[in-house]
Each structure stands twice: as C-alpha cells, then as structure tokens.
Amino acid sequence: MLQYDLKSLTKKELEDFIEQLGEKKFRAGQIYNWMHQKLVRDLDEMSNVPKKLKEQMKEAGWYPVRELDRLVSQIDGTSKFIFALHDGSVIESVLMKYKHGNSVCISSQVGCRMGCRFCASTLDGLSRNLMPSEMLDQIYYIQRATGERVSNVVIMGTGEPFDNFDNVMRFLDLITSEDGLNLSQRSITISTCGLVPKIRQFAERKMQCNLAISLHSPNDEMRKELMPIANSYTIDEIL
Template sequence: MKNILDFNLDELKKWMDENSESKFRGKQVFDWIYKKGIFAFDDMKNIPKSTKEKLKDSFYIGIPKAVEVYKSSIDDTRKILFEYNDGNLIEAVVMKYKYGNSICVSTQVGCRMGCKFCASTVGGVVRNLSSGEIIAQVLKAQNEINDRISNIVLMGSGEPLDNFENVIKFIYLVNAPDTLNIGQRHITLSTCGIVPKIEELAEEELQITLAISLHAPNDKIRKTMMPIANKYSLQEILDACKYYFNKTSRRISFEYALVKDINDKIENAEELSSKLTGIKCHVNLIPINEIKENNFKKSRIETINNFKGVLTKYNIETTIRREMGSDINAACGQLRRQYINK
C-alpha cells in the first residue's frame, strides 16, 4: 500500500482515471485531507462507498501518532514526538508568533552529519522521510493546536539536502493551492553546507529562504564542531551561497550557535564579519542548547550581545534568536533521545 500523502493532485487524478473513477474525486479527497483535516477515508462523506473501498485497498493516510506532546509554560511552544507506522520516531516543534504559527519539521529519522552540538545526530541516520511523511507532521500539528500553520522551517532532525528529492517534492506539495497553500517565502531550509546540493537547489529557483548552519568563522574551528567541514571548506560554502543568491535573488540566512570559549570571542566576530562582507545575508545568533552528549556550554548574554555588536558595526544584519520552549527541551533531537533511552 502507498501513502496517499506522497501523491500530488495530478498524480492522484491520474490514479483515479486509471481505476475507472472520475478525476474530480482526487480533488475531493484532497479537500478532506488538507482543507478539513480528515484522515480516514470512511469519514469522507461525499465519496462513494465503492471509491472508498478502492482507496482503502491501495492507500493509507500516513498521519503519525503523537506519542508525547509537551507544551511550554513560558511561550506556548509545543514539542511533539511523532511515531510512524514502522515504529520510527521523529519530532517537530510548533512555535506561536504574532505573525502566525511556525513549525520546525524533521526530514530524516536521525542524522548522519555528526554535528557535535546537536542531539538528533546521536546514533546516526535511520532512514529518509518521504515527502508525505514530512507534510504529515504539519497536518497532525494543525490538528493538535486546532489552528493553521503558516510558516515552515526544515530544521528538525536530519539534513534536508541529504534527502534532496523528497524535500523538494515536499516544498512543491505544501506550497500547492490544493494542499496547504503555504507560500515558498514562508519556508526556510536549513543545511550544514552540502555544496553540490546547494548548487542543485539553486537550479530549482525556489523562493524559499536558504539557511546555512555556519557556526564558525574559519575551517579550523568549524572542523571541531561539524564533520562536514572536512569535506567542504567555508569558502566553498560561501561561493555556493553567492551562486544561490545570483539564481534566486533570495537573501541568505547564516545560523551561528555560540559556544562558550569556542567560537564566541570578539576576534571570531571580526573574522566572521570579514568573510560575510559583500554577501546579501542575515546572521541569526543562537544561544546553544546544552546537551549531555557534549561539553559545550552556552555563551553569556553579554558575550552574545558583544558578538552582535561587531557584526552590526560591519553593517551585517544580525538578530539573536529568541529561545523558544526552553523548559521543554525544544532543541533538535532531545525528546527523541530521551524517549529512546527511557
């Protein structure tokens, strides 16, 4: 059986036609799933019983089970641990902002990138998620909060560009008017810097935001934090970012997790500024989430503010990420690791 969420509308209409059904039934099914949040064929009232039987013989609606849901008492952030049909676990985080609800989704079960500050990479990657399994996180989260999600960040467990084809199909799927109609400019894709895939992504000429997990001003420091730095140099990544901007005219976002006494010194800020000068970008400074799998410590707030001051001096637009859900371990991979260990 196939997950119907992996199908776009044209593919489902084709299936209807091939199975002696009217093509418009595909649109009706999509409306039940994506517009009304109905995840059982039997509950789709305007679908004939004979059509429902065919659907049930060929498809399942792959909505994961919410195993655990944590709600922050500080800011209404919700962290949801999802379980798929095969028993694999991933997590998503829903954050409430003035401009709407944003969700951070996972693209893989686990991750093979090995970044030392991230809990989702502990234990490596298990498998890729399909496009339907990614969009299912958004659908189930909307049901959980009983509200629409308007912004998506591909920044949960997994490296999105390591699951390129499924992630691209997901972006087109979630952007479609027939599904959730979330604008591409409301979608952010975060990568640790797989250079050939950044260039391939540029060729799609999407209007999403590309976010690069930089976290260091030079290769020497970056190699101590991120194994990917042993394959692609900082300069190669920055050149790929320039190529992406030239193809899409979309400003690049650089993520920089500050680690006490590792990458948070004033000279680090000066070096980073020199590397980013001339690139149309925004820097997002992130107070690191401490995890038990490493000894990284969070920088002091004064240090973070001083770091920002240097970047601002060089006219590099910089913000300090607001910590969301700090009381519920809302960092990538923490809840999954806790659940598995338990």
C-alpha cells in the same frame, strides 16, 4: 495492488491513480481536498468518497502520523509534538507561537548521518528518509489540533533536509500548491549543514524559500572539529 504514498502524489498523479482503479477523475479532486485542505487523519472522514474506494486507498498506501506525546513550555507556550510513524519510527516537531503567526519546525529524516558533534539527532545514525506525506502530516496534524493556521515552516528538526533532497522538494511543491495549504514560499526556511552540490541544485529551482546555513564556527579548522561535513566543503565554498 501497487504501493503508493497517496498524500505525496500531486493532484495530476492522484487523478491517474484514481482512473487506474476504474473511478471517475472527479473523485481525485474530492480526495485531494480532504487530504490537503480539510487535513483529515482518517479515511473514514471522507464522507463523500465511496467505501470501496477508501478501502482501495488504504491498501495502496495511507500513512498518517500518530501523536505520542506533547510537551508544552510553561515559559512561552512552545509545544513539542512527538509523532509515531507507520513503521514504528519516532520523530518530533515544534510549534512556536508569535505575534505574526504560528511557526512549525519539522523533521525531514528519522535520525541523521551528518555526524555533527553537538546534535543528538545523529547519535544513532540515519534510519531512513521521511516521505513527503510524513513531512506534510507534521504540519497538518498541528494545524488541525490547534485550530490555528500554520503561517511559517522551518525544516530544521531531525535530519539534514538536503540529504533527503527529492522528497523535500516534493514536499515544498505540495505545501505551496494552490490546491493545498497554499503556503507562501517566502514563509519557508530550509536549514542545511552545508551540502554544497545540493545547495546549488536547490538554487537552480529558483524558489523563494529562505536558506539557513549551520556554520557553528568562524573558520574551517574549528568547524571540522564540530562538523564532519566541513572536511568536504569549506565555508568559502558554502557561501
């Protein structure tokens, strides 16, 4: 069987996959609802899906994250979640609670290759990009674990989001879908160290997400000492 990342599929793509298995299209709607609205972690929780189909789904590609640890600040209640991925990689997410709602800061890569001097994420370089499902699951897991809706998402954890551009864009499409959590685009912030071509490509999508630029210096010369990306793009080019 071909390998898929089922939770990264759009509803239409999931319908096509289900029909390839010889099942009725309506099964895709049931499964999509279980994954993106009921936020199940285990296929066995899908009570109205046939056992045979669940076995086929697991074989095709089901990659839930698994919580390894949770660190809670005694000062403000901020929680850091440590997650294990299906291949043994480890990532982290942070839940921040505010009066206006809950914000989650998620990772977009395992490691990072940007080489910023002040960032621990880049010490071992880039291992791999996260799949859209692995970004979604950080939010899904935290929302289900706390029983409270996540109202804001910041892509500012481990990794450079625009270095994983296609997967991050698909993540945005899925997290804002009416068939999923239906998160507002305006409640999502993407942080970048300044990959100018990708910033322009993102602008062409005309989304209403917020964009945060990591400058860390008021001038290019000082910035070059801290961030290797500054050797490729000046502050003027970024802004």
